[in-house]
Amino acid sequence: MRGQKPAHKFDKMEILSIIFIAGALIIGVVAGFLIAGSKLNSSAAKEKQNLIKEAEVKAESIKQEKILQAKEKFLQLKAEHDKQIQERNSHILQTENKIKQKDAEINKRMEDLSRKEKELEALKAQATQHIELYKNRLDEVEKGHRKQVDMLEKISGLKADDAKAQLVESVKAEAKTQAMVYIKDIMEEAKLTANKEAKKIVLQSIQRVATETAIENSISVFHIEGDETKGRIIGREGRNIRALEAATGVEIIVDDTPDAITLSCFDSIRREICRLALHQLVTDGRIHPARIEEVVEKTKKMLEEEIIETGKRTCIDLGVHGLHPELIRMVGRMKYRSSYGQNLLQHSREVANLCGIMASEMGLNPKIARRAGLLHDIGKVPDNEPELPHALLGMKLAEQYKEKPEVCNAIGAHHDEIEMNTLYSPIIQVCDAISGARPGARREVAEQYMKRLKDLEALALSYDGVEKTYAIQAGREVRVIVASDKVSDKRAEELAFDISQRIQTEMTYPGQVKVTVIREVRATGYAK
DSSP states (O other), rough: OOOOOOOOOOOHHHHHHHHOOOOOOOHHHHHHHHHHHHHSSSHHHHHHHHHHHHHHHHHHHHHHHHHHHHHHHHHHHHHHOOOOOOOOHHHHHHHHHHHHHHHHHHHHHHHHHHHHHHHHHHHHHHHHHHHHHHHHHHHHHHHHHHHHHHHHHHSSSOOOOHHHHHHHHHHHHEEEHHHHHHHHHHHHHHHHHHHHHHHHHHHHHHHHHHHHHHHHHHHHEEEOOOOHHHHHHHHHGGGGHHHHHHHHEEEEOSOOTTTTEEEEEHHHHHHHHHHHHHHHHHHHHOOHHHHHHHHHHHHOOOHHHHHHHHHHHHHHHTTOOSSOOOHHHHHHGGGOOOEETEEEHHHHHHHHHHOOOOOOOOSHHHHHHHHHHTTTTTGGOOOOOOOOHHHHHHHHHOOOOOOOOOHHHHHHHHTTTTOSSSSSHHHHHHHHHHHHSSTTSOOOOOHHHHHHHHHHHHHHSSSSSEEEEEEEEEEEEEEEEEEEETTOOHHHHHHHHHHHHHHHHHHOOSSOEEEEEEEEOOOOOOOO
């Protein structure tokens, strides 16, 4: 409790002082007994008295000293105790002040809350009055609107629903007219920009299809036995490799790839010359600039002879006779040219065989058809690079070397560059498409071909109302059968457009894909 003094506790110094005092008293008592017992001996008695006096003096001094120390300790402890009491009292006062402040704040907040509750009640009452007034006015407006509608119906002689229907029909007709004008403007604008957009689409298609085989068609890998051979090919300060690049026109890449050197060039014939020349140089072992030029020249002559031999052998295999020697050389050059990853000579042989078969079935001359099929892509392998489409360039080359008009027209028209004048022209065009789109023709194995057909069918089947889908004509057409009770005629047209757009944006394919949506209604009756 406040004001009550705590019980005093003795420390070690006070206890020792008390013990010393008690010891001194005991010594005095013992000395007294000794003095009393030794009265017989006077000299001894005097000494004893002196000792007792000294002991009493010492005991008295020790007593006084200990008493002073005990008093000092007591005063120190009392001062510390008073200080603690003062601090505790000040802390209690501060706590009481804080509590009083909080009580004042709580009372103030309670007053604010009660005041706000009164204000909210007043606002609620005002809002209720405004709502009642709004409802009354809304009823009045509805009555006035109804009266106006009745008056308008009497004046016009039409009901509101009939007038609304007439208004909708007039707006619909006007919208159709504006839409037709808008479509006409769009078509005219499209005609102006058609050429530009067509080129853009062609470039995008080439980028989409050709990137997979671009690296394979522009580089060759020459295998060597070790790094020592690499050093001999490079030569002192790179003179051998520079001489080889200058002689062949091929970029030779020597990197950290073990046992291999990369030959990079878009001209496959130059790459083949460089590869054969390197093979001969490495086999011979003598590699220096003069020897390199000599070997490259020999390799060019050897490859040229091989090209001519390949052209002659191809013509004999296909039964094509009487070709100009320059055309035979171009046919041989097709062996070292690829189109969309497909070897051009193999493609031309396939087209020639297909054309011969198709012409025989149609009662035409199969020899002319095979001749045109073999030469239809001759414009892709000229010695120079004129700025002409390969179909027109091939036609000009065929005319230059005195080919028949049927053959020239078939070559020039197989990509619709010119008008078709004979029946051979559509045969060449169709067989070219068949050879390019068959499974495996353009770097597409049978598994990938089957996957593309399944993806086409799955894409079309993902739409609501579609019952069955069939990919036919080597993936060039998708037949979509829809439920007649779920898909209307208009929706069928929209569905064909939507599917074709998704195929165009999500899939990679050669040529074009036709989407046909089939909707039929079946009525079944039973006679019993």
